[in-house]
């Protein structure tokens with residue numbers, strides 16, 4: 623694969639692309655670049671005021687941008703269903719679904735449906751969203767689903783004995799579990815798409831490390847000590863969004879691949895292929911996770 627350069631990506635005019643959590647951070651940068659490429663971008667966000675402000679900011683730099691804001695709260699399955707219904711009513715195709723939104727190490731809290739919030743928002747909400755939109759994606763030629771993971775998937779484990787951290791909550795372990803769930807979901811989705819004979823591909827990406835709002839729950843004292851130490855090892859959100867854009871737009875991408883920054887410890891650097899922890903390729907765990915996710919969200923697909 624040659625070095626990814628967003629400037630070499632042709633116009634995406636006519637493509638319909640959903641980016642979840644695109645009012646800020648990496649999702650915003652992803653939406654901005656897609657707007658520059660003339661795609662129609664659906665900014666799927668939980669707070670409409672923030673979404674509209676982000677859309678206006680993009681329009682200020684890309685006046686002809688084709689942006690649409692739509693409400694999506696991944697911590698509420700009814701909201702995910704509502705979003706999907708609205709989308710399916712308005713658009714007759716979906717070229718690229720980018721499952722970007724996420725939260726990291728919040729205090730223990732539950733989603734509307736009673737799921738531990740990181741597992742619920744980062745994984746289950748996106749699992750449900752993908753299932754609801756899948757027929758439309760599959761009906762669109764050359765379509766893709768991109769799932770955001772993290773280097774945090776490496777120490778992650780899927781704790782089937784206490785998936786929802788009911789017995790014990792470690793904010794960090796729950797985040798790692800959710801990011802492992804993200805990458806395993808992408809790979810299992812690819813296997814199932816392929817088995818069913820669909821041309822849609824599923825891929826995963828991670829941004830390395832970037833100072834976004836994701837760190838909002840990091841204890842302030844730690845944050846202010848770590849940030850200056852880390853500042854030369856991390857990259858800005860517009861660069862950190864490149865692995866996602868590679869996964870979404872590069873012609874050489876194949877289903878089941880994983881992209882991230884190629885610098886030291888994959889914290890920053892040019893976007894390229896990233897390392898996958900061996901346990902993230904465990905097909906038995908991925909199958910079980912899929913089945914549990916179906917049970918919890920009540921949607922079944924690609925069986």
Ligand SMILES: NC(=O)c1ccc[n+]([C@@H]2O[C@H](COP(=O)([O-])OP(=O)(O)OC[C@H]3O[C@@H](n4cnc5c(N)ncnc54)[C@H](OP(=O)(O)O)[C@@H]3O)[C@@H](O)[C@H]2O)c1
Nearest residue numbers: 643647648668695696697722723724772831832834835836
């Ligand atoms: N930044 C990093 O260093 C890093 C590293 C590895 C992986 N990642 C992954 O990259 C993705 C984007 O993170 P980021 O760094 O851009 O974080 P961010 O700046 O905090 O942005 C996260 C986005 O997700 C949205 N979101 C949160 N909960 C949601 C919900 N219930 N429903 C819908 N949207 C929701 C946020 O909306 P609000 O603005 O309304 O909160 C925001 O738009 C995440 O999946 C994260 O795990 C980031």
